[in-house]
Amino acid sequence: MTYRDHLDDEIRAFIAATAAHYTEALAPDDIEGQRRVYDAMARAFHHGYPDGVAALDGTIAGVPVRRYGPGAGAAFGAGGPVVLYLHGGGFVLGGLDSHDDVCAEIAAATGLEVIAADYRLAPEHVHPAQVDDALAVARALAAEGPILLCGDSAGGTLAAAVAAEIRASVAGVVLIYPSLGLHAPPYPPDSSLVRQARAPMLTTADMEAYARLRFGGDPVPDPRAFPLLGDDFAGMPPVLALAAECDPLADDVPAYVARLRAAGVEAEGAVEPGLVHGHLRARHRSAKAAASFARVCAALAEFAARPARGGGGATGAAETA
Structure with missing residues (x-):
């Protein structure tokens, strides 16, 4: 693919x-x-933050978090589903500041409280530390009521993994260019890992390097690390999964959505044309990226407005310092 011709000016x-x-x-x-x-x-x-959104740092289940409250007064814990946001960065990069404005804008657009989790990073903390932290926060929040899960890239991987663990407590999931499969060569010649191997913003070689850091060596075929390896998708919450066309991970979303639908789960997916990995940061610079972000926010708001799916087995209590 000639990216110069395929991608628009923005x-x-x-x-x-x-x-x-x-x-x-x-x-x-x-x-x-x-x-x-x-x-x-x-x-x-x-x-920056939209008008009326405030943030409060604290901890939940021992994990640092930042809570974003929408509207005047930022009424934290005001009831209704909360969004647990899990940031991208290849399990190696990022934190509460890297996706700070993204979370604030989700809170403003949806009217929902958003909670970002600062999970431990590799290589200092290898898999499953990231899943353990995300799951600990999710269980604590789910003990108080239904939650929504949202994440980009590595955070999308974690959101899918958490949803599989506590599916009955999750009202909906939104995944943004997630990594969902075990990616190891040799790759099928028609795979996006080959077609988009040298895509701007993320290459197949980048993915392989992040995976080695995440595991401290060769990746292990664990469904908590690679949700497409799971063998039970029944009862999963509704999902919107969005891939970027110019991304080695583009094939993961259609494969995941197909597995969910085969299990009778409501799932919608799209490979968005002309977008690249990391395009969340382009939402104020690109009409295509802005439309994608609007779709994310609309799905979260729509999932939150639905009747509760029923409780399920989460334990622990949320605390905020």
């Missing part, structure tokens, strides 16, 4: 603006350097 400008932060020659194993540059890039794209 997305090409977004890619260039992102690349401008990666002028340092960083070694792949320079984790602190990679985080420094990623965090600086996230700050440069930060769009």
Whole structure:
């Protein structure tokens, strides 16, 4: 694929603006350097908070979190489903600040409380530390009522894994360009891992490197790490899953949606044309990215408005410092 011809001017400008932060020659194993540059890039794209949204840092189940309250007064814990947001970054990068404005805008657009979890990162903490942290927060929140799960990239992986563990307590799931399968060569020649191997923003080689860091070596075929390896999808909550066309992970969403539908689960998926991995940060720069983000927010609001699906087995209590 000739990306210059395939991507519109807005997305090409977004890619260039992102690349401008990666002028340092960083070694792949320079984790602190990679985080420094990623965090600086996230700050440069930060769009501020919408009017009426406030945030409060605390902990839930021992995991640092940031709670975003919509509307005047930011009424935390006011009832109704809350959104647990799990950030992207390959399980290695990111935190409460990297997706801060994304969470604030979801709160404003949906009228829902959003809670971002600062799960532990690899390589200091290998799998399943990230799943354990996300699941601990989700169980604590679900003990108080239904929750919604949302995440991008690695956070989408975690959202799908958490949903499989506590499916009866989840009112809906929204996944944004998630990684859902066990990706190891050799790849089928018609796979997006081959077609989009050198896509802007994320390459197949990047995916392989993140996986090694996540596991401290070769990946292990664990359904909690790779939700497509699961063998039981019955009773899963409704799902909206969105992939980016120009992304090595593009095939994961159609495969996941097919598995859910085969199990009788309500699932909608799309591979969005002309978009790249990480396009959430382009939502104020690209009409296509803005439309995708609006779709995310609309799905969360619609899932929240539905009658409760029924309780289920989550334990623990949420605490906020």
